[in-house]
Amino acid sequence: MTTFVFGHKSPDTDSTGSPLIWEWFMNHTGQTAAAKLLGEPNTEAAFMLTRWNLAKPEIIDNVADGQPCVIVDTNNPAELPANINGADVRAIIDHHKLVGGLETAGPIDITIRPLACTATIMHDLMGEHVKDMPESIKGAMLSCIVSDTLEFRSPTTTPIDRTVAESLAEDLGINIADYAAEMFAAKSDVSAFSAAELLRMDSKEYAVDGVNFRVSVLETTSPKMVLDRKAEIMEAMPQVAGEDKVNEVLLFVVDILNEEATMLIPNDLSKRVAEKSFGADVNGDTVVLPGIMSRKKQIIPSLKL
């Protein structure tokens, strides 16, 4: 029976590329695997697929009882198919905090590492097989690392992520700076999305003192393109919050090149969060947070009411 390999429900580059990498590795080592997606890949992930001639994996919306699965880039049941605890989860490869809630029927292979990128962990797990990777898989791995580290700018970056990316780039004859610029341009082209889609594109739920937030991030080299639409986005926030059953949506527009985030301040609650969490001095409906680039390392651990 074919093992499905998939990431989370909002497929960014790592959650699209890592299933393809692991699909290749499993098939290469005599197992039968198929990468799947739990949603439409974002514009950067779509760019990666085209650039490396990778077919877009099938999008599935649930898994059958007993379906063999490998979960990558998450361990959070809320980000996985509804029936995940009914499936036969064979392995988990991830770089997020342990959320709890996922259970397995027996002991399985679980590897979680505090690295920037799932693909970097896979590079380690593959051992000698990394030398057999075709160009397309090397390209996917490089893309995942460049994306998750924001070209080594994010504080989540470890020396291991950087070393793996640099060796892949050398192998592929790719200039990382040029390639990163192409990727970030693809990620920044969000003109086709509605305000509600922007708020859900890269978003995680997080509770502080009983208040549920949807913490949304847009990483871009063109913050102006998003901020020009701030009125429309702020208007969509209460609606998205209501539909997604959270109390408040927070949006951080991360300026990749200038290494800062602009937080939208639609109301008093978000103003208080900005002041208490980041010591920000808020005047008006946006505030710039210098140096803030990572939800995982900087935003979530700081959130206060």
Add this chain to the structure above:
Amino acid sequence: MTTFVFGHKSPDTDSTGSPLIWEWFMNHTGQTAAAKLLGEPNTEAAFMLTRWNLAKPEIIDNVADGQPCVIVDTNNPAELPANINGADVRAIIDHHKLVGGLETAGPIDITIRPLACTATIMHDLMGEHVKDMPESIKGAMLSCIVSDTLEFRSPTTTPIDRTVAESLAEDLGINIADYAAEMFAAKSDVSAFSAAELLRMDSKEYAVDGVNFRVSVLETTSPKMVLDRKAEIMEAMPQVAGEDKVNEVLLFVVDILNEEATMLIPNDLSKRVAEKSFGADVNGDTVVLPGIMSRKKQIIPSLKL
């Protein structure tokens, strides 16, 4: 700040030896670590400590807020200090199913593998450093593997566990069969324990259709020594069940050398469990289950009502 390394609350050989192995490895690689125990080691674990001149780790009953910890041989909060989610859990190394319930503040190192023994996973994680292990640590590692695999008889045994144990034994100049016999004799010497202590010595809670069981196992080369006390043990079962807030205690006396288990049948519920789970033909207050040696691989997955 010193990192505490500990296993579960009923320290067997793996949950006593693995913290000592990882303490050595962390200190060897420039981290400051101290092995701890969450209870008195069992007789086999105590034998290992004496045999390899290892000091018994301090027994602790809780962890302070923010205490750096490495958890080994479990991922189950019920088997860990009450304040474990308040501690700073830095890593988990385990070979049990993912139970859910444990959360971490950020991404950490988690390695769970379907191997027989935590110490075998550590051997892999240590990489080149294994060659630096002193005799005492090699002895602890060998002991953990011999114990958890019941000298390679348990169906949990993998070729990796066996290969690591055989190479350690060769290094140490130890005959595995002779050493295993000494270990199992130590484990079988349970004369000093009360019936209630025997029922809690190696025990895991497990629910079937809303009925909570304490599934207890005694691995021994002298099943007669335990079974001669069956009247006293059966009398203690309802009391232990009441104190530990489960519906029923099940006891499996595993005969290591004859590769079978004897299950105690004190009442109709345990009789039905024996019949439905193992297809046993029950007459009287015990039943022999041929080939049954592993709670993890054979008993728990079979339990039915």
